[in-house]
Amino acid sequence: DAGVIQSPRHEVTEMGQEVTLRCKPISGHNSLFWYRQTMMRGLELLIYFNNNVPIDDSGMPEDRFSAKMPNASFSTLKIQPSEPRDSAVYFCASSFTTSGLRIQYFGAGTRLSVL
């Protein structure tokens, strides 16, 4: 398996532009998580889905952020309009259950720079 695939790996955009980050989870995993990582705040959970349904979006910072999971093999995180403070590395992770435990597998991340 190729693992969790995120695209693009790097994104540079100007303030006010729309940004869409994409994630393909590992086949067979039924939970998907979006995180944001910065030096100041560490790794923060933004939203997670189970069986394509959003379960908890309390970590989404503002209405400018939205996430969708139209099917089991694809999810997007959209920022509109983007602001410089959104600059961070965004990770997608997917998980399954083994022996009652959930193991999360992370993608390589998308490094977003908003100028």
Added chain:
Amino acid sequence: TQLLEQSPQFLSIQEGENLTVYCNSSSVFSSLQWYRQEPGEGPVLLVTVVTGGEVKKLKRLTFQFGDARKDSSLHITAAQPGDTGLYLCAGSRGTSYGKLTFGQGTILTVHP
């Protein structure tokens, strides 16, 4: 409010030294995981501990879960430059969806 406090935040040591990283909380977790992250990559799971007092060993790495399941430690014996990276602890409250709360992380640098 950070539910999981990791210490130290930064650790710079020489090859061959031993080190311990701590992960503390005032909350009880049903399980705790340790991840290692290298630059440009996502975190990779090292170990999961679920029982209070549990000790797990992974080569030169020893992981311990506190008796009250509120804290954990990671001990590395005879550190090597390949151990360099960001170490993250993450706690689960036992929800069926596997939501994790991450600590801030410890940046470890091992000099040859």
